[in-house]
Amino acid sequence: MSAAPFSRDARNEARAGLYVHVPFCATRCSYCDFSSGALSAAALERYLAALEREIARRAPQAAGLEFHSVFFGGGTPSALSARHFERVWRALSARFAIKRGAEITLEANPESVRPALLDAWARAGVNRLSFGAQSFVPEELAALGRIHSAARPAEAMALARAHGFLRLSLDLMFGFPGHTLEHWRRTVDAALALEPGHLSAYCFIPEPGTPLGAAVLRGEQALPRGDEQAECYEALARWIAPGGYAAYETSNFCRPGEEARHNLVYWLRRPYLGLGPSAHGLVHGVRYGNHYALERWAAALEAGAPCEAEREEESDRTIALEVVMLGLRLSDGIDRRDYDARTWRAVEGRYGAALDLALAAGRLEPTAHGVRIPGRFAFVADDVIAWIEARADRARWAPDPAVRGLTVAATAP
Numbered sequence: 001m002s003a004a005p006f007s008r009d010a011r012n013e014a015r016a017g018l019y020v021h022v023p024f025c026a027t028r029c030s031y032c033d034f035s036s037g038a039l040s041a042a043a044l045e046r047y048l049a050a051l052e053r054e055i056a057r058r059a060p061q062a063a064g065l066e067f068h069s070v071f072f073g074g075g076t077p078s079a080l081s082a083r084h085f086e087r088v089w090r091a092l093s094a095r096f097a098i099k100r101g102a103e104i105t106l107e108a109n110p111e112s113v114r115p116a117l118l119d120a121w122a123r124a125g126v127n128r129l130s131f132g133a134q135s136f137v138p139e140e141l142a143a144l145g146r147i148h149s150a151a152r153p154a155e156a157m158a159l160a161r162a163h164g165f166l167r168l169s170l171d172l173m174f175g176f177p178g179h180t181l182e183h184w185r186r187t188v189d190a191a192l193a194l195e196p197g198h199l200s201a202y203c204f205i206p207e208p209g210t211p212l213g214a215a216v217l218r219g220e221q222a223l224p225r226g227d228e229q230a231e232c233y234e235a236l237a238r239w240i241a242p243g244g245y246a247a248y249e250t251s252n253f254c255r256p257g258e259e260a261r262h263n264l265v266y267w268l269r270r271p272y273l274g275l276g277p278s279a280h281g282l283v284h285g286v287r288y289g290n291h292y293a294l295e296r297w298a299a300a301l302e303a304g305a306p307c308e309a310e311r312e313e314e315s316d317r318t319i320a321l322e323v324v325m326l327g328l329r330l331s332d333g334i335d336r337r338d339y340d341a342r343t344w345r346a347v348e349g350r351y352g353a354a355l356d357l358a359l360a361a362g363r364l365e366p367t368a369h370g371v372r373i374p375g376r377f378a379f380v381a382d383d384v385i386a387w388i389e390a391r392a393d394r395a396r397w398a399p400d401p402a403v404r405g406l407t408v409a410a411t412a413p
Helices: 008-013 041-062 082-095 115-124 138-144 152-162 181-193 211-217 226-243 261-267 294-302 316-327 341-361 375-395
Strands: 017-022 066-074 097-108 128-134 167-174 198-203 246-249 252-254 272-275 280-283 286-290 308-313 365-367 370-372
Touching: 008 261, 017 082, 017 261, 041 082, 041 272, 041 280, 041 294, 066 261, 082 115, 097 261, 115 152, 128 138, 128 152, 152 167, 167 181, 167 226, 181 226, 198 226, 226 246, 226 252, 226 375, 261 316, 272 286, 316 341, 316 375, 341 370, 341 375
Parallel strands: 017 066, 017 272, 066 097, 097 128, 128 167, 167 198
Antiparallel strands: 198 252, 246 252, 272 280, 280 286, 286 308, 365 370
C-alpha cells in the first residue's frame, strides 16, 4: 500500500477536539449501528434543548481547553435546518473556546445538501465537509439502503465548491455482500473524478441488529472472501496514488496537508469533548461515554442527572493500551515525540518487550522516533496489534531477561 509521512503541521494542529452527535437520519442505512432515528419536530426540539443542557454541564470540564477542531457527526448533521444548526452553533460558541481558524467539519449526506444550509454552515465557520457516498454503483447503493443516486455526490460537491468550501472528503465502503473488484474500480474512479482532498475507505463489518449485518450473521448473505477484501484495499492504494493520495491511517487517505485534524486528535490521544447521545470524551484523564439512545440521554439531562452511561479514570495500563492500539493504525506509527514522559514510560513498561519481539519478527519496523506497521501489513493492522497485545501479556511473566531487556526507545538514533 502507498503510505507517506503525514505533515508535522497536521500533528501540531490536532490539539483538542469538540464532537457533536446529531442523531437523525432521513432513513437508516441497512449497515448502520450508530445512534440515529427519524427526524420529527418533537424529537428535534427535545434534542436541541437537551444538547444545550449538556453544553452547560460540560463547560466547566472544558475550562482551559481551546478547541482546534470541531466535528459534527451522526446520524446526519445535514438533516438539521439552517435555523436549527445556527442555534447549536450559538450554544457551542457561547460556552467553549474555539480557536480562530479551527478545522470545523460537518458530515453531510449528498441528498440533503442545499444552498441555504451551505450558507448557514459557512457563516458558522464550517470549513470542511465529509460526504457519505459509500458507492457509485446504483445497485450497491440500493442494497446499502442509501437514498441518493450515484450522480448526487458530484452535484453536492459542485454546490459546496460554489459556496466556497475547499476541503472536501468522501466516505467509501467495500467488502459488503455482492461487492466486487469491478464495482470497486467503478466507485474509486468516480470518486477520483471529483478530486476530493481526502478519502475514507472502510471495510464492511456485519453489525448485529442492523438488517444487512443480521442477514450476514444468519448466513442469508455472504461476504466476499478475506483475500478479496484485501485485494480491494491494496488496489485502492494503487489506483489513487497517481492522484497524489497516500494513506496516513489504515482507512484514511489524503493529498498532502489534507489530513483530518479532528481524527488525529483521537489517534494521538489528545483531549476531546463529546456531546449528544452515544458521544464519547476524554478530558483531564477521565474517559466517558454518553447514553446511546436519544430518549435516555435526554431524560437524564432533563432530570438534572449525568447523561453518561460509563465513566472511567485512566490508568497507566489503559493509557499504554490506547497509544499502541491507536498509534499503530497511523502510517507513521507511534512517535514518542507525541507523548509526555508519563505516557511514554507507561508504553515502555507494558509494551517494550513485545514491541522488540514484533520488530524482530518483521511485524513492525523502526522509524526515527518510534515504530510503525509496515505498509504490506496495513490491511491486517488489527491482527498485528492483537499479536503485540498477546506478547505484552506473556512478557509480563517471562523469566528470560533477553525477552524483557529492550525498549522501543532503542530504535531511535
